[in-house]
Amino acid sequence: MKKVILTTLALVSVCVAAEGKVKPASLIGDNMVLQQKADARLWGTATPGAEVTVTPSWDNKKYTVKADKEGQWNISVATPEGSFTPYSITISDGEQLTLSNVLVGEVWLASGQSNMQMPLKGFPGCCVDGGYDEIARSREKKNRIRFFTVPLTQSYTPVDTVAAKWAVPSPQTAAEFSAVAWHYANRLADVLDVPVGVVSAAYGGARVESWTPRDILETYTDVSLDPKDVEGMTHYLRPLLMYNAMFNPVKDYTYKGIIWYQGCSNVSSWQTYADRLYTMVERWRKDIGLGDIPFYAVEIAPYQYGEPAETGQSPYLREAQWEAVEKLPNADMICINDLVKPYERYNIHPGNKSDVGKRLGDLALNKTYNHNEFLAGSPRYKSSRFLDNEAWVAIDSPNDGICRNYDIRGFEVAGKDGIFYPADEARLNWQTNEIVVSSEKVKEPVAVRYGFRDFLPGTLHGGNFLPLIPFRSDKQK
Helix, strand or coil, X not given: CHHHHHHHHHHHHHHHHHHCCCEECCCCCCCCEEECCCEEEEEEECCCCCEEEEEECCCCCCEEEECCCCCEEEEEEECCCCEEEEEEEEEECCCEEEEEEEEEEEEEEEEECHHHHXXXXXXXXXXXXXXXXXXXXXXXXXXXEEEEECCCCCCCCCCCCCCCCCECCCCCCHHHCEHHHHHHHHHHHHHHCCCEXXXXXXXXXXXXXXXXXXXXXXXXXXXXXXXXXXXXCCHHHCCCHHHHHHHHHHCCCCCCEEEEECCHHHHHHHHHHHHHHHHHHHHHHHHHCCCCCCEEEECCCCCCCCCCCCCCCHHHHHHHHHHHHHHCCCEEEECCCCCCCHHHCCCCCCXXXXXXXXXXXXXXXXXXXXXXXXXXXXXXXXXXXXXXXEEXXXXXXXXXXXXXXXXXXXXXXXXXXXXXXXXXXEEEECCCCEEEEEECCECCCCEEEECCCCCCCCCCECHHHCECCCEECCCCC
16 A cells, blocks of 8 residues: 555656646645755756746745756755744746745754654553643644654655645644654744744654665665565564655755654664664765754663563663764764653653653754753763772763762662672762662672663653663673
């Protein structure tokens, strides 16, 4: 069915060009948000060789381009400073059409797998905390936030268009908006006081290889692109197909940056994840063609994985996420080790999407928009020393130190046998600003860990309630 849909879209595109009627791409339409103070790219189809004129109402300047021999045209228009003023854009090849209710502000691409896709209404059996309250109030944001949600599609070859359009928030539309991206957009709109547009292209269960192009995948010896092998896989694990059908059609839009929440489906192959995520991001940036635009990721949440190949492997996947992000220029990640409830041990879709979106927003506000009043950067492990039966752990906390000195949970210690036991005690030493950790079962500790299991939420926080990043002192260099 997915192949039929994609083929039909391609035929529609060809027919439109053949008929000679100017037609903008699916992303270029009513209610869209264009990136402010940028050369925003617009494109579409027309009669081959036809002269296409684009006139935005903010300055009434005429931009002209000729459609190529396939009927494709693309042009860039200079956008003003962001505001809540609705504009129109006229496109003409002799026959005129007008795009209305266009806003200018900040535009972000949101991608990944199910925790980015998860809408405000939640998934069956998986609720979003406060999701329906957001849906009920969503009309208040109709001039502040807009969403373009790419449908779940797959293709063996690159696709240029998708069956979607920009949506204005209302109780009728907002239920389908990505919950993480919704809270992210709200955070930016509130602080920057400009409209925020989100292009949401996420596919539940997708692997990093799903979002990677053919020429790169062909270098991975463990990946087969033979259709017989690909079609035999669970649909969401297939390589290449989401890149072609969901990223390729939206890559030419003008973005400020990318937010990313993915990794759960790569837990069993954590050894290759850092290099492959790094390679994917580098390729996406090249395809988008706007340089090293910001890339902000979410560390996967605590979850008790059940498959033998996955159990106990997610801590290593989180390490791989950090390895990739720290290697990439203009990239960072938020930790959400604390944003799950005990009953969510077997729920891979935690309900708290509000704080995830807000933390991503604060990260962008700090690093991209220079709002230093919003703290960014979780506390992280610095070093450890072992005295008698205690582990003394030094924490590098860039924002206002450690904000908890009681009920510190999430630490484990091990002796020479390498077996880790939960800490019986973990306290903050005010004189040295170290966490002192001990267990009655470990008389001579030689290693200490924090949150280093599939499901081991922690309680230690730094400034702005940012959580300590899970770590292991016994990691081999």
